Amino acid sequence: MDLNLRKAILANISDNNEQQMEATIVDAIQSGEEKMLPGLGVLFELIWQQSNEQDRQEMLEALVQGVKQTH
Structure with missing residues (x-):
């Protein structure tokens, strides 16, 4: 990923509160857009x-489970 893209994404969300961050995540997932x-x-x-x-181990376990469920 281009570092400029990462910085742009971070700049776009830097002022978001928890509710706005959740809305961003939910919208991104629900839209299904690449x-x-x-x-x-x-x-x-x-x-x-x-x-x-x-926490990392729990995320990895959740990811493995999620991948297994989609296949």
């Missing part, structure tokens, strides 16, 4: 960086 994937990726990167090992 163009929303980089933004979700940047948000996941932030979550991952702010998480401890236990």
